[in-house]
Every structure is written in C-alpha cells, then in structure tokens.
Amino acid sequence: MIQVYNTLTREKEIFKSITPGKINMYVCGPTVYNYIHIGNARSSIAFDVVRRYFEYRGYEVNYVSNFTDVDDKIIKRAREEGVDEMTIANKYADAFEEDTLPLNIKPATVRSRATEVIPDIIVFVQDLIEKGYAYESEGDVYFRAKKFKGYGILAHQDLNEMTENAAGRLDDDELIRKEDPIDFAVWKATHEKDEISWQSPWGDGRPGWHIECSVMAQKYLANTIDIHGGGIDLAFPHHTNEMAQSEAHTGQKFVNYWMHNGFVNVNDQKMSKSLGNFTTVHDMLKHYDDPMTIRFLLATTQYRRPINYSPDTLAQARVALDRIRTGYRNLLFRLNEAAVGQDDVVEIAIEKQITFFESAMDDDLNTPNALASVFELVTLANRYAEDKAVHSNTVKHLLDTIRLFMGIFGITGLSGEPQITDMQKQLLDARESARASHDFDLSDQIRQQLSEVGIIVEDTAQGQRWHQA
Ligand SMILES: [Zn+2]
Structure with missing residues (x-):
C-alpha cells in the first residue's frame, strides 16, 4: 500500500491508479531560455525517483513532460542575442538533454514542446470560449477564474486576497482588457511585428503559459490523470490555472494526486x-x-x-x-x-x-x-x-x-566500473540491434552520439565493445 501526500487535500492518501498496474503522470518541464538550475534538476530527479519506485512496484508509468518553448523570457533572450526565438529554445532544449544525462534522469515517455501543440491549444481555447469560461479581449483570450468553482483551492489561497494581489501586479492596460484582475491569459495577442506568432480565430498571437500543460496532459494521457508533479512554487498560479482550464474543458476531475517537491537553497x-x-x-x-x-x-x-x-x-x-x-x-x-x-x-x-x-x-x-x-x-x-x-x-x-x-534513487556504477547511465545503456543496445539488422546509418549515428558524451564504441569480431574516452 503506497501513500502519497496530495497538495489538494493536504493529506497523505492511499494511492490507487485509475487503471490497475498503469500510471499516467505529468510533470512540468522547464522554460528553455537558459541552462536549467539546480531547482529544475531537483524537480526532475524527485519525480524520476517517484517514477522508478512505482516501476519497481510493478506499475507501467507513462511519464509526460513539456518544454515551454514560447514565452516572454525566450522572446526577450532572442532579442538580446539578435537571433530568432527557436534558436534560443533549441539551444537550451538540447542543453537540458545534455545536462540531465549525467544525472541519470530517465527520458520522458513523451516530451512535447508547446509549439508542437498549437492547433490543439486553439481548439481547447475555442471550447473554453464556447462554454463561457473564457472571453476574447483585444486579441487576448482570458479565463474567467471566478466562474470556475473552487478556483485557488489547490494552493489554499483566498479568492479576495488573490484578486487584490493580482490587481496590484497589473498595469492599466491589462486592467482594462480583463473583466476581473484575477483572470489569466490563455492566448496572447502579438504586438510586435518580428515576434513569433500563430494565426488564430482571435488574430495573430501565442499561447499563455499554463494552457500547454492542460493540452498535453489531455492529448498524451487522459482527461483525468493519476499524478501531476512539479515544484511547490508551481502550485499557484501555474497548477491552479491548469486545473481550472482542464476541468472547465472536460467537466471531469483533472488530477487524482497533486505532488509537489520542495525548494533548493544554495549555501543556506x-x-x-x-x-x-x-x-x-x-x-x-x-x-x-x-x-x-x-x-x-x-x-x-x-x-x-x-x-x-x-x-x-x-x-x-x-x-x-x-x-x-x-x-x-x-x-x-x-x-x-x-x-x-x-x-x-x-x-x-x-x-x-x-x-x-x-x-x-x-x-x-x-x-x-x-x-x-x-x-x-x-x-x-x-x-x-x-x-x-x-x-x-x-x-x-x-x-x-x-x-x-x-x-x-537513480545511482549507478557502484562497482567503480566505468559509469554509464540507463539512457547510454539503451543507446548501446539500440546500436547493437541496428548493426544486427544492417542499419549502418543508424548505428553510425548512435556511435557519434555516444562519442560526444565520451563513450567510444568499437566493433570487433565478437561484437560491439566500448570504453570511456
Ligand atoms: Zn505545467
């Protein structure tokens, strides 16, 4: 009997998956505008351990995560460096893969980028508008937070206090565009000509931050998922908003167990x-x-x-x-x-x-x-x-x-033999099968990929051999 602490109920609850033996799990990934920091690594590792333990207990875990690859920070960074947004996003998405490999974090079953699900996002937002949960205003689309019963309960926030805080953060233009300061953007109109944008029924724009996770969880997992994870700082506003959007859209409970990891302090x-x-x-x-x-x-x-x-x-x-x-x-x-x-x-x-x-x-x-x-x-x-x-x-x-x-715990190489990660082991196995089926292009490609992380592969009469450079 496994018990997990559910942020929503503030209690340890007995874990029961929706489908026996299977777990659908979604964990928020980083915004790819910089190298990940130790807090991101902690979150990835915490939920990697959750996943590995459930797998040890015999569950098949479907683990979905995202890269936020369109966002104000990415646009700002692209401006500063004089490149386009996707150059920045690709660079730091690659860096994420590179940096998490030595930490032996298992790759997600599906890792999707926000920009890969734009049509799904548009359909989702359209549905929210049709259901009266969202409204268009000067090309932006906002979610009517107070229309969603129980808005804020995930992070145990008081609605009046949240409204006051929101009002304090907004500039006058935003206040005019919104029906209520607490409403949040699910779609943002583009104002600059050279900014990345997509066509939508509300004009050129891009998704708000929270919507991609709601869309991906539904697209790659289900309307109701077993576990949603992330850092405790995401409980509000990010997960609060995900929950409101998803439940407004499907009419069903979004997540059975909300799990949040703690902070990392550096030198206290x-x-x-x-x-x-x-x-x-x-x-x-x-x-x-x-x-x-x-x-x-x-x-x-x-x-x-x-x-x-x-x-x-x-x-x-x-x-x-x-x-x-x-x-x-x-x-x-x-x-x-x-x-x-x-x-x-x-x-x-x-x-x-x-x-x-x-x-x-x-x-x-x-x-x-x-x-x-x-x-x-x-x-x-x-x-x-x-x-x-x-x-x-x-x-x-x-x-x-x-x-x-x-x-x-994700720790390998106890014997002191050359340490390779599970991912590198999978690559070595994949290369061996590629050679066995005479797919030499693929086997060369994997060899190159391994050599970039210091693993040198050689082919001998007895098969593939490898050592660390
Ligand atoms: Zn998220």
Whole structure:
C-alpha cells in the first residue's frame, strides 16, 4: 500500500491508479531560455525517483513532460542575442538533454514542446470560449477564474486576497482588457511585428503559459490523470490555472494526486540572481567530477523537504555514497571464490531490510528512511565480506539488493566500473540491434552520439565493445 501526500487535500492518501498496474503522470518541464538550475534538476530527479519506485512496484508509468518553448523570457533572450526565438529554445532544449544525462534522469515517455501543440491549444481555447469560461479581449483570450468553482483551492489561497494581489501586479492596460484582475491569459495577442506568432480565430498571437500543460496532459494521457508533479512554487498560479482550464474543458476531475517537491537553497539562502548564488546544472557538472554525488544529494532528501546545496552538504553526500560504493566492492571482491549455496541468517537479515526499505518508500517516498536500510545492507555486506567462507547466492542477493535500491534513487556504477547511465545503456543496445539488422546509418549515428558524451564504441569480431574516452 503506497501513500502519497496530495497538495489538494493536504493529506497523505492511499494511492490507487485509475487503471490497475498503469500510471499516467505529468510533470512540468522547464522554460528553455537558459541552462536549467539546480531547482529544475531537483524537480526532475524527485519525480524520476517517484517514477522508478512505482516501476519497481510493478506499475507501467507513462511519464509526460513539456518544454515551454514560447514565452516572454525566450522572446526577450532572442532579442538580446539578435537571433530568432527557436534558436534560443533549441539551444537550451538540447542543453537540458545534455545536462540531465549525467544525472541519470530517465527520458520522458513523451516530451512535447508547446509549439508542437498549437492547433490543439486553439481548439481547447475555442471550447473554453464556447462554454463561457473564457472571453476574447483585444486579441487576448482570458479565463474567467471566478466562474470556475473552487478556483485557488489547490494552493489554499483566498479568492479576495488573490484578486487584490493580482490587481496590484497589473498595469492599466491589462486592467482594462480583463473583466476581473484575477483572470489569466490563455492566448496572447502579438504586438510586435518580428515576434513569433500563430494565426488564430482571435488574430495573430501565442499561447499563455499554463494552457500547454492542460493540452498535453489531455492529448498524451487522459482527461483525468493519476499524478501531476512539479515544484511547490508551481502550485499557484501555474497548477491552479491548469486545473481550472482542464476541468472547465472536460467537466471531469483533472488530477487524482497533486505532488509537489520542495525548494533548493544554495549555501543556506534562497537561490536568486541578485544574491549571486544562481547555480546552473551546466556549471555544477563542469566543476564537479562526480555527477552521481549530486544525484545522491538531490534524490535522498525526502522530496517535499527543502535541500541545502553547499560545498559541505555535497561533501557529506560524497562520504555517504563512497561508503556504499566501498561496501559494495568489498563484497563483490568475494564473489569469485564464493561456494555454492546460501547463508540463511544473512538471507533473513536482507529480507528484513527489503521490508524496511519498501515500507519507507511506501510512506510518501521517505527516501532518507529508505536510505537507512541501504546503509544496514552495506554494514551487512562489509561484515559478510569478512567471513571465512561466503556463499554465492547470498553474496549475489546482497549485491543485487543494494544495486536495485540504489537504482531507484537513480545511482549507478557502484562497482567503480566505468559509469554509464540507463539512457547510454539503451543507446548501446539500440546500436547493437541496428548493426544486427544492417542499419549502418543508424548505428553510425548512435556511435557519434555516444562519442560526444565520451563513450567510444568499437566493433570487433565478437561484437560491439566500448570504453570511456
Ligand atoms: Zn505545467
């Protein structure tokens, strides 16, 4: 029985998927106008662990995420650099793939860009207008927030307070265009000639920020999905607006479990450009040679708790991870000379830790408690490695369990062999099948792709071999 904390009800609830054995999950992705920062990485890793744990529990997880590739920030950046918007979006979408690879974040089942679903967005907005939930005003289209019963309940916000705050943020023009300051844009008219835009029934324009997630969740998953994830800062306005649009459009509940991850502080301070502690993953990976330690720090804090990222916490994570690696290797070293058979006392101790690990993870993904079980297994491994005679079934069981549990946190390469990510392993497998079916163009293309991340592939009479450059 898995329990997850639902932001909507503020309670831990027993998880039950809509379709037995299957999970439809949507997680908001980044706006691709810059390298992702450590907060983005934390969110991706938190929901990667959620996904991996549900998969471990036997679910098939359909994981959809987006790139916001049209937005004010992208347009501004394109202006500053004197290029078009798509040049910026493509550059940082590629950088996202590149930066998340060493952190071993599984690729989404579907990752869609806002600009790929513009016709769907137009149909969706049209329907909101027809249903009276949205109205056109000078080429913009706004959603009538107060018409949606329960607007604001996701983030537990008071409607009057929200209206006042909204009014304070708007300029006079916007106030005139809107029926109510709290209304939000689902479509924005284009005002500059050289700005990226699409034709629509309301004139040239582009989507508002929130609409793409509602459209993609419905298009690639279903009207009602099991899990929606993102950083806690997205609960309002982004997820509040997604929920209103989706439920107004379909007349059905949008999400069964809203899950939000906590913040990342850098050196005990909120991360901000003005404090000079803005930390991009791109820079972190450039200056730190062990990406698995970064992943370890971000994955083993409970996903709702804040994380402090600092040289100290990183160093502590390194010590902890090295302890696991050393225990794993100590036992691995004994595998060759292990006798056939098993040791019942050790087997019982392993089973006990498996139960502890699972009950910790079942309890709203309590990764710190689950990690404590991994450390118990490592202590067991160190002790067993000292035994005069060891038995192969038990050695393997212990090694497999540690590797499996660390794999749920997304940590690979415990044995100290060259570390490759699951994605790189998939690429190697794909290349092997491409060669087997004589698709040499594809196999060369994959070889090139791997060489760019430092994995050199060679073909020998015995098949494909690889090493790290
Ligand atoms: Zn979203």
